[in-house]
Structure formats: structure tokens, C-alpha cells
Amino acid sequence: MSCDEYRGMLDPYLDESLEEEPRRDFRRHLRECASCRQWAVASEPSLFFALAGQGKADPARVEACAEAVTAGIRQARLARRMEGRRRPWLAAAAALVVVVGGGLTWRMTHGGGEALPAPEMEARTEAAARSAPPTVEVDMTGQDVRVYQFATDEDADTAVYFVVNPAMEL
Amino acid sequence: MPKEKLCVLLGGAGNQDGAAMNDRDWVQSAREGDEEAFAQLVRRHSGGLHRAVARILADDAEAWDIVQMAFMRAWQRLDRYDPRYSFATWLYRIGTNLAIDLLRSRGSRERAHKAGTEHRLRLVGKGEGANARVDSLEADGILRQLVEVLTPQQRSAFVLREMEGLETAEVAEVLGCTATTVRNHIFQARKALRQELKRRFPEYLPVSERG
Numbered sequence: 001m002s003c004d005e006y007r008g009m010l011d012p013y014l015d016e017s018l019e020e021e022p023r024r025d026f027r028r029h030l031r032e033c034a035s036c037r038q039w040a041v042a043s044e045p046s047l048f049f050a051l052a053g054q055g056k057a058d059p060a061r062v063e064a065c066a067e068a069v070t071a072g073i074r075q076a077r078l079a080r081r082m083e084g085r086r087r088p089w090l091a092a093a094a095a096l097v098v099v100v101g102g103g104l105t106w107r108m109t110h111g112g113g114e115a116l117p118a119p120e121m122e123a124r125t126e127a128a129a130r131s132a133p134p135t136v137e138v139d140m141t142g143q144d145v146r147v148y149q150f151a152t153d154e155d156a157d158t159a160v161y162f163v164v165n166p167a168m169e170l
Numbered sequence: 171m172p173k174e175k176l177c178v179l180l181g182g183a184g185n186q187d188g189a190a191m192n193d194r195d196w197v198q199s200a201r202e203g204d205e206e207a208f209a210q211l212v213r214r215h216s217g218g219l220h221r222a223v224a225r226i227l228a229d230d231a232e233a234w235d236i237v238q239m240a241f242m243r244a245w246q247r248l249d250r251y252d253p254r255y256s257f258a259t260w261l262y263r264i265g266t267n268l269a270i271d272l273l274r275s276r277g278s279r280e281r282a283h284k285a286g287t288e289h290r291l292r293l294v295g296k297g298e299g300a301n302a303r304v305d306s307l308e309a310d311g312i313l314r315q316l317v318e319v320l321t322p323q324q325r326s327a328f329v330l331r332e333m334e335g336l337e338t339a340e341v342a343e344v345l346g347c348t349a350t351t352v353r354n355h356i357f358q359a360r361k362a363l364r365q366e367l368k369r370r371f372p373e374y375l376p377v378s379e380r381g
Contacts (some may be wrong), residue, residue, distance in 0.1 A: 055221065076245075
């Protein structure tokens with residue numbers, strides 16, 4: 001096709017009546033022919049944008065994007081795995097609440113304070129009264145969950161450790 | 171039609187016929203959990219998607235955020251992707267929708283951003299004239315100032331077809347509308363850009379129209 005024929009395609013290009021294939025040909029010609037490109041942009045300034053080049057993206061930025069997306073995928077996978085472990089975590093937490101509640105009850109009834117001993121308690125031996133408090137140790141191997149509870153007569157407080165990550169320093 | 175159901179057959183955005191086969195291979199591997207295969211898709215398509223989104227948003231940095239979000243969403247929805255169709259078009263659809271959502275939420279922030287860059291870009295364009303060789307950076311710089319007069323749909327249609335070279339049918343798939351609607355968006359966008367060029371960048375008009 002001659003330049004004149006291509007120039008005759010400008011109006012149908014602008015009024016959107018040109019089919020896809022001649023549209024592609026028209027655009028290709030304008031990119032290749034400086035004379036027709038100048039004429040076309042002078043005739044229709046908005047073609048200034050349509051004929052803009054396709055700048056290449058910075059390779060370093062592209063690689064950074066790939067790394068960020070990969071990191072995001074790994075994070076999402078980890079979150080899903082942790083989500084799957086939430087149920088045993090909750091079970092362990094519920095068990096912990098029961099144990100702590102039991103321990104406090106035990107302290108109320110065995111460990112003194114202002115609690116009144118029941119009549120049968122008076123019959124207990126001193127050794128029995130000083131028996132070790134309940135100690136709970138839960139080690140869910142493979143689930144990354146450990147629960148410890150320690151309470152002794154020497155300690156005024158009950159110590160409870162709930163470790164999700166066994167590598168974590170207490 | 172479901173959002174991910176695309177009707178554009180192989181070839182995809184940017185006419186990457188040769189890459190379509192490889193895309194399918196990478197997608198298949200990614201579906202099986204291969205992160206590196208998906209990273210290859212990112213390396214292949216992030217540049218083109220970024221250029222399109224940056225032109226739609228008129229913001230280079232925000233465009234990279236959108237590109238990352240688009241790939242993350244694509245990863246999460248890989249099971250919904252139909253490999254008979256172009257991965258690039260599917261990806262452009264995700265990215266363009268994210269960009270349009272962002273445009274709609276921008277409000278006055280965008281207008282303030284544009285006002286701050288106008289003077290510098292005017293100097294870039296001054297004296298070049300309509301007959302100068304069209305430069306990508308120059309065109310992008312001016313477009314950044316003018317796209318605010320376009321609706322998000324007009325921007326997307328104009329950028330994807332007129333600047334990125336997608337076909338009308340592909341743009342229709344990306345935007346989830348008909349080819350006729352795409353043509354109408356582009357027609358209106360061109361009209362608005364012409365008026366705005368005349369008002370703000372008369373040096374790009376033919377001498378007879380500068381008034």
C-alpha cells in the first residue's frame with residue numbers, strides 16, 4: 001500500500017470503523033514511516049499517545065518484583081499452615097485454662113490462705129498437705145506447641161509457659 | 171460471565187504467540203506448587219503489565235504495587251485460570267481491575283499530585299511540536315497530566331488498545347465489556363484528550379488550530 005492509501009485510513013481509524021487487521025497495518029505503517037507519522041499526529045494530536053514507544057522496564061525492578069511476589073507466596077503458605085494448626089493450639093489453650101482453674105482450686109483447698117479447711121482436711125497428715133501441686137507439661141511434638149505449668153509451695157505465683165515456637169527463648 | 175472466564179484465545183496481550191506455550195507450562199508447574207515457575211511468569215509479564223498500569227494510574231511507584239498485588243491474586247486464583255486462554259490477558263484483567271479500583275478510591279489526592287508535576291512536564295514538551303518524533307517518556311509525561319479528564323474505563327481502554335497495542339476483543343475481555351463499548355470508550359477518550367491538549371499543550375496542535 002502507498003502512503004496515500006494509508007493516509008486515507010486515518011478517518012476510519014479515528015471514528016472506530018476500521019477492522020482489526022487494517023488497524024494494525026495502519027499503526028505499523030505510522031511507526032515505520034516518519035513522514036506519515038508526522039502528518040498523522042499533525043492531523044490528530046491524540047495520536048501522539050497512540051504512537052508512543054514501548055519503553056522497557058528496569059530489569060532490576062522486574063527481578064525485585066519477582067522476589068517480592070515469591071516472598072508473598074511463601075508468607076501466604078506459612079499463614080495457611082499456621083491456620084491449620086490453630087485448632088490444636090486452641091485445644092491446648094482450653095486445656096491450660098482447665099488446669100490453671102484446677103490448680104487455683106487446689107491452692108484454695110490445700111494451700112492455705114484464708115480458705116477454711118474442710119473437716120476431713122484436718123485429718124490429713126502434714127506431708128499430705130505439703131504434697132506437690134499439679135504440674136502440667138504438654139509437649140505436642142511436631143505441632144510446635146509446648147505448655148508448662150509449675151507451682152510449688154515456695155512460689156507464691158503459678159508459673160505458666162505457653163510456647164508456640166520451641167526455638168523461642170523463654 | 172465469570173470474571174476469570176476469558177474468551178480471547180491464544181495470543182494474549184502483547185501478541186506473544188510464541189510465549190503462550192511456555193506460559194501454559196509455567197502455569198501448570200505453578201499449579202503444582204512450583205514457586206520458581208510462577209516467578210518466571212512474573213519476570214515475563216511484570217514489565218508490560220507495569221507499563222500499562224502506570225499509564226492508567228499515571229503513577230509509576232503505585233503501578234509496581236498493583237503489579238505485585240495482581241500476581242499475588244493470580245497465584246491465589248490459579249485453579250480458576252483456564253489454560254486454553256491467554257495467561258497475559260487474564261493477568262491484565264486482574265491488574266486493570268485493581269488499577270480501576272484504586273483510581274476510584276483516589277479522589278482529590280490525584281489532583282494534588284498532578285498539580286505538582288505540571289510545570290516540569292510543560293518544559294519537557296515546550297518547543298517539541300507536533301511533528302517531533304514521538305517519545306515514550308514525553309508522551310507518558312503529558313498523558314499523566316491529561317488522564318484525569320478520562321474515566322477509569324476510558325483510560326484503561328485507551329491505554330490498553332492505543333498505547334499497549336492489544337486488540338479490541340482483548341480489551342473487551344480485560345474490561346469485561348463488549349467490543350462496541352471499548353470502541354466507544356476510546357472514541358470518547360480521544361475526543362477528551364484532543365480538547366485537553368488544545369487547552370494545556372497547544373504547542374502539540376497543528377499551527378492552524380493553536381488559536
